[in-house]
Amino acid sequence: MTDDQIRQPAPVLCQGPAIDTARQAMARLTSTQNVELDQPPALLATAERWETAEGTKVTFMAAHDRPMIDLVLRFRAGSALDGDHPGLAALTLYSLDQGTQTLSAAQFAEHMAARGAIVGRSLSEEYATITLRCLNTPGLLRAVSQALAQMLARPAFRAEDVAVIRDRIALDQGRQKLNPLARLINTTTAHIFSGHPYASHADAAIIGPLTTDQVRAFHAKAYSASNLVIGLVGDLSRDDAEQLVNDLIGDLPRQWAAQPPSMLTEQSALSRHIAHPGSAIQAMLTLAVPVLPSNPVYAALELLTEILGGNYEARLPQELRHVRGLTYTVTTKLRHSDAGTLLHVHWDVAPQYREASHALVAGMLDCLHEFGPTQVECDMAVNQIAARLHREMADSAELAATLATHSHQGLPADYLTTHLDRLASLTPAHLREVAQVWWRNAPRVFVTFGPDAEQSPLPTPELAQR
Numbered sequence: 001m002t003d004d005q006i007r008q009p010a011p012v013l014c015q016g017p018a019i020d021t022a023r024q025a026m027a028r029l030t031s032t033q034n035v036e037l038d039q040p041p042a043l044l045a046t047a048e049r050w051e052t053a054e055g056t057k058v059t060f061m062a063a064h065d066r067p068m069i070d071l072v073l074r075f076r077a078g079s080a081l082d083g084d085h086p087g088l089a090a091l092t093l094y095s096l097d098q099g100t101q102t103l104s105a106a107q108f109a110e111h112m113a114a115r116g117a118i119v120g121r122s123l124s125e126e127y128a129t130i131t132l133r134c135l136n137t138p139g140l141l142r143a144v145s146q147a148l149a150q151m152l153a154r155p156a157f158r159a160e161d162v163a164v165i166r167d168r169i170a171l172d173q174g175r176q177k178l179n180p181l182a183r184l185i186n187t188t189t190a191h192i193f194s195g196h197p198y199a200s201h202a203d204a205a206i207i208g209p210l211t212t213d214q215v216r217a218f219h220a221k222a223y224s225a226s227n228l229v230i231g232l233v234g235d236l237s238r239d240d241a242e243q244l245v246n247d248l249i250g251d252l253p254r255q256w257a258a259q260p261p262s263m264l265t266e267q268s269a270l271s272r273h274i275a276h277p278g279s280a281i282q283a284m285l286t287l288a289v290p291v292l293p294s295n296p297v298y299a300a301l302e303l304l305t306e307i308l309g310g311n312y313e314a315r316l317p318q319e320l321r322h323v324r325g326l327t328y329t330v331t332t333k334l335r336h337s338d339a340g341t342l343l344h345v346h347w348d349v350a351p352q353y354r355e356a357s358h359a360l361v362a363g364m365l366d367c368l369h370e371f372g373p374t375q376v377e378c379d380m381a382v383n384q385i386a387a388r389l390h391r392e393m394a395d396s397a398e399l400a401a402t403l404a405t406h407s408h409q410g411l412p413a414d415y416l417t418t419h420l421d422r423l424a425s426l427t428p429a430h431l432r433e434v435a436q437v438w439w440r441n442a443p444r445v446f447v448t449f450g451p452d453a454e455q456s457p458l459p460t461p462e463l464a465q466r
Contacts, residue, residue, distance in 0.1 A: 040386035055226030069234025077222035087207030153251035231404030281450035351453035372432025
């Protein structure tokens with residue numbers, strides 16, 4: 001089958017709706033008569049921000065409804081710092097809780113568990129993140145924070161414990177090779193960031209032969225108080241919050257801070273299929289643009305992403321699932337970093353429609369560039385984002401992570417409270433212009449994972465489905 005035959009089907013829903021039928025139906029309900037349907041409730045999120053003498057940036061929000069705290073410590077100590085030693089950032093982070101100079105790994109775990117404290121860790125290209133959820137009761141928080149401070153500043157890094165963690169990381173990396181979404185993201189990232197430090201996270205096959213001395217040296221440099229941002233939400237006064245932070249970072253190294261990476265450069269387009277047995281194709285189409293969240297353009301990209309595939313009523317789910325029945329799930333995600341922003345479109349589809357569905361999704365993007373969204377789509381997208389933000393803010397752990405992220409990105413302390421107004425001010429004409437400038441000519445990276453099959457054109461949608 002030729003490419004022209006595969007690409008014949010044009011999008012059915014090339015332009016968005018002019019009328020919000022769901023809102024009209026809701027307006028007729030008795031229960032909504034006193035509800036302002038056109039204006040999402042404001043985000044009441046007043047944060048306080050300061051920088052310690054050691055250079056740590058802290059964003060704090062008091063929440064007195066529950067006697068607990070959620071703490072997010074985010075060091076710029078991600079895999080981008082691995083250099084010629086793949087896995088060094090991961091090995092350092094995941095070896096931290098294997099005991100301190102005064103506690104064994106088992107004793108440290110027992111100390112935290114006995115006090116109901118939950119410690120988490122995660123790694124990305126940019127960050128090594130450590131989280132803490134703990135009750136704020138007399139004596140308990142202090143005991144937990146003292147142990148956490150020891151873990152951060154004086155980890156044991158015993159050779160036998162580090163070796164165990166290294167083996168676990170290698171095992172996990174092997175499992176990731178069988179994870180379709182991980183393969184798609186890693187292949188995409190390796191191409192887009194080719195030659196960039198961020199590519200190390202995607203390119204790392206198996207963790208290298210690292211020594212305990214290398215881990216200690218990495219920790220002494222990267223786990224510095226001046227290389228740290230903190231998000232804190234909980235039942236604390238400002239004075240209590242400052243004291244908690246000072247106790248945690250007091251013994252950390254100082255002075256060193258990682259420099260922001262270079263912005264991504266334009267890469268060539270890519271179309272790659274990773275053959276793997278299965279019953280369906282996992283597909284990902286990605287566009288990369290050199291835009292940071294602090295750029296005013298980012299809000300427009302966020303709204304366009306929501307319009308394209310951020311919810312069930314968005315364009316791609318309606319076209320691929322409702323009209324054509326090609327997939328159960330199609331999603332869009334805006335993935336930001338210090339080097340730029342990636343738009344990921346992810347869907348699954350029958351193997352014979354791999355290329356045709358790619359052409360259809362690309363056509364849907366072209367429709368957005370050519371015609372732009374409607375005002376109804378803009379309003380619906382703002383409402384969807386508002387609902388999601390309200391849900392996230394109700395979770396203090398999510399909120400603490402968001403505060404840390406905004407601080408790292410250089411966004412103002414009132415960013416959350418002003419964000420919905422910023423989105424609502426964007427017009428269809430403005431969004432169309434942004435799509436044309438930033439997405440129209442961006443190289444498209446298309447990666448699929450699944451079985452090989454002879455390619456077929458898409459079935460013609462039934463009129464009843466339109």
